[in-house]
Amino acid sequence: MRAIFLSVTFLVAGAALVGCSSTAPEPQDMARTTVQTAPADLQLTCASAAATSAGVDANKVLPVGSQQLDATRYQVELNASGQRYVCIVDNMGAVSSVQKAA
Amino acid sequence: MAGTLRRNARLGWAAALFTAVGLGVALAQVGPTTQIFDPKTHKWINYDRKKARQYYAAHGQVPDAFRRQIVPFRTAEKPGTIIIDGNQHFLYLVLPGLKAVRYGIGVGREGFGWAGIVRVGRTAEWPTWTPPAEMVARDPNAAKFAGGMPGGPDNPLGARALYLYQGDQDTIYRIHGTPEPWTIGLDVSSGCIRMNNDDIVDLHAQVQVGAKVVVLMQGAALYKGV
Numbered sequence: 001m002r003a004i005f006l007s008v009t010f011l012v013a014g015a016a017l018v019g020c021s022s023t024a025p026e027p028q029d030m031a032r033t034t035v036q037t038a039p040a041d042l043q044l045t046c047a048s049a050a051a052t053s054a055g056v057d058a059n060k061v062l063p064v065g066s067q068q069l070d071a072t073r074y075q076v077e078l079n080a081s082g083q084r085y086v087c088i089v090d091n092m093g094a095v096s097s098v099q100k101a102a
Numbered sequence: 103m104a105g106t107l108r109r110n111a112r113l114g115w116a117a118a119l120f121t122a123v124g125l126g127v128a129l130a131q132v133g134p135t136t137q138i139f140d141p142k143t144h145k146w147i148n149y150d151r152k153k154a155r156q157y158y159a160a161h162g163q164v165p166d167a168f169r170r171q172i173v174p175f176r177t178a179e180k181p182g183t184i185i186i187d188g189n190q191h192f193l194y195l196v197l198p199g200l201k202a203v204r205y206g207i208g209v210g211r212e213g214f215g216w217a218g219i220v221r222v223g224r225t226a227e228w229p230t231w232t233p234p235a236e237m238v239a240r241d242p243n244a245a246k247f248a249g250g251m252p253g254g255p256d257n258p259l260g261a262r263a264l265y266l267y268q269g270d271q272d273t274i275y276r277i278h279g280t281p282e283p284w285t286i287g288l289d290v291s292s293g294c295i296r297m298n299n300d301d302i303v304d305l306h307a308q309v310q311v312g313a314k315v316v317v318l319m320q321g322a323a324l325y326k327g328v
Contacts (some may be wrong), residue, residue, distance in 0.1 A: 030165060045177070
């Protein structure tokens with residue numbers, strides 16, 4: 001009986017804590033646009049990887065589009081001296097693939 | 103205590119504004135839209151020119167997200183490089199140690215955005231504003247200053263200007279200050295990047311002529327040369 005009481009008490013306390021917790025972003029993150037893009041630094045990470053893959057000057061590779069694939073990964077489309085590339089990068093900056101677009 | 107009062111006043115103001123405006127009006131807008139988070143209702147609310155002006159009048163500054171701050175920034179770009187994220191309305195000045203200064207910006211409105219890789223060709227303090235011929239042709243207010251508007255607090259270029267070049271050619275685009283600081287965070291310009299005057303003064307003091315400038319803007323026309 002005592003065990004059941006304690007369990008219920010912890011469950012209620014836990015629920016109360018969850019209810020009080022905030023899902024608000026940090027103040028510096030309290031703005032966005034309805035166009036969701038990859039963070040700028042991750043787009044540039046892909047540009048650097050594409051420059052290596054395409055064998056072109058990094059100053060000639062520009063990210064031109066991006067989207068979030070899942071909770072941890074982004075796809076970035078790039079223009080590398082007129083050629084289109086697609087890059088997948090995670091939110092830690094690790095590039096998993098760079099491919100010439102079909 | 104004062105901080106708590108200020109915070110409560112801020113929350114109260116935000117609640118009143120957002121309730122008055124209503125989600126229906128927000129949803130009626132089309133196209134890419136800036137949104138800010140309402141800490142009272144925990145909802146993202148559209149942030150247009152009217153709301154931005156009201157917010158600035160109430161707080162004397164733009165929302166936290168658009169204020170100058172140091173942020174983590176993982177890049178191979180050299181310190182001193184400028185990265186402009188036009189979609190999210192941020193300008194990053196790359197610092198050593200995988201960090202950057204992030205500033206809020208206003209960018210080109212629909213049809214006036216652009217993307218590309220350029221450089222800072224020259225800079226000016228309290229620059230003269232000379233509207234380009236096409237702006238003179240379409241805007242009577244600009245036509246008045248076809249011969250040039252002297253620098254000063256009412257000048258559209260604000261306190262400083264960084265002139266963007268490709269090679270040795272002036273792109274006609276600039277990163278500059280503004281006498282309308284409430285427009286930071288919005289798509290309002292004719293293609294220039296605008297910052298509040300304190301921020302452009304801070305950026306100008308740290309940037310070298312020749313610095314690389316990468317302008318990211320999804321869906322915008324590419325500036326020639328990329």
